[in-house]
Amino acid sequence: MTNDRQRAQDLLNRADKILAAVDDSYIIKERGHRPRPMPMFRHTEIELGRTLGAGGFGVVNEVTAFDLEKEPEISTEGEKEEESKKEDGDSKKVAISNTPGGDLYEDDAHYEVSVARELMANRCLRRGVTRYALKRLHDNLSEVEKARGMIDLAVEAKYLSVVWHPNIVKMRGVAAGSYLNQDFFIVMDRLFGTLDQRINAWKKLLSKNSGCCCGFGKNHEVFMQVLKERMIVAYDLAVAFMYLHENRLVYRDIKPENIGFDVRGDVKVFDFGLCKDLEPRLKCKDGGYGYKLTGRAGSLPYMVRS
Structure with a gap:
């Protein structure tokens, strides 16, 4: 038990360095995709429904309702973004103006932080x-x-506040307080089923509509x-x-269970x-194209041995 506690503490001691590397990433420093401000919620403000999925460390539940209390401040990354926009004389639609490529959707008004919490609370359900x-x-x-x-x-929250693509899930809010906390959570768009489920549905559909002689009559x-x-x-997926x-x-965990479908x-x-x-600095020194990263990262059945 003592060894486990020490290992856990060693990991947390490296956490600040890991998160700082996200802040120094190419997409932020070179491409200028600054973190979008995120509305913050307390646990007591969110009512959870059934479990939608679970992974190695996390579990995902549907959000059935928001019961808003006094509004907490926006996330730290959001504060930096808001201050920057105010300096430019544009403090209103902060995150919408930061959308790469100008791809706007009906729900993107959620990112106007001043009204995001109320919008999400009022529109929590779509046709039930x-x-x-x-x-x-x-x-x-453990x-x-x-x-x-x-x-x-925490890493996921930081990257989801920066990446913006039609085929990447959108984060809509975060827990009030520090990202590096055992009670931290993220609120995102709900997805309906995963790619492995869709693949099985395709197989069944094709089998049901196939003929008996090598596909004749399909x-x-x-x-x-x-x-x-x-x-x-x-x-x-290729475009994403x-x-x-x-x-x-580099995503490092490609598998059908990590790919879903929206409404x-x-x-x-x-x-x-x-x-x-x-x-x-992570590029291999032997003149190759590889990078020196953590070994055995990802899901074992989908790893490719190099």
Whole structure:
């Protein structure tokens, strides 16, 4: 037990350095994608529904309602962004004006921090379906797992406040207080099913509409519809990862369980806890194209041995 506690403390002692590396990442320092301000919520302000999914350290629940109290201050990253915008004489639609490429959606008004909390509370349900999900740490983690989970969730929050792409899940709010806290959580758009579930549905649909003799008699219309859906998903995922790679970010945990679909059916990449900036100092010295990163990061069945 003492060894586990010491290992956990050693991890947390390195946490500030890990989070500082995110702040110094290429996408922020060179591309100028400053962190968007995020509305902050207390645990007591959010009512949770059923569990939507769980991973190694985190669990995701649907948000059924917001019961707002006195408004806490916006996140630290948001304060920096707001101050910067005020200096430029544009303190109103802070995050919308920071949207790379100008891709605006109906829900992007949530990022106008002055009204975000109220908007989210009033629009928590869409035709009786929850619009948001909350990600937090498991309650039954060991000391070491808790430390790793705290760091991963803080890293994820920092990157999600910076990246902006139609096929990457959008973070809508964070817990009031420090990012590096066992009670920290993030609020994001709710997703409906994952890619592994969609793949199984495609298989069943094709099997149901196939003939008995090597595919002879297959329902061609269904076959073409499934093929079209799969091609669109593949294309959108390729574009999302191209966006990350252009910004020198490596995701490090690609798997069907980390790819979901929003209410419109658009594919979204989520779970950025292992995301890493490819700093020049990490480049291999042997003249190759590789980078020296942490070994065995990701999900074992999907790792590629180099």
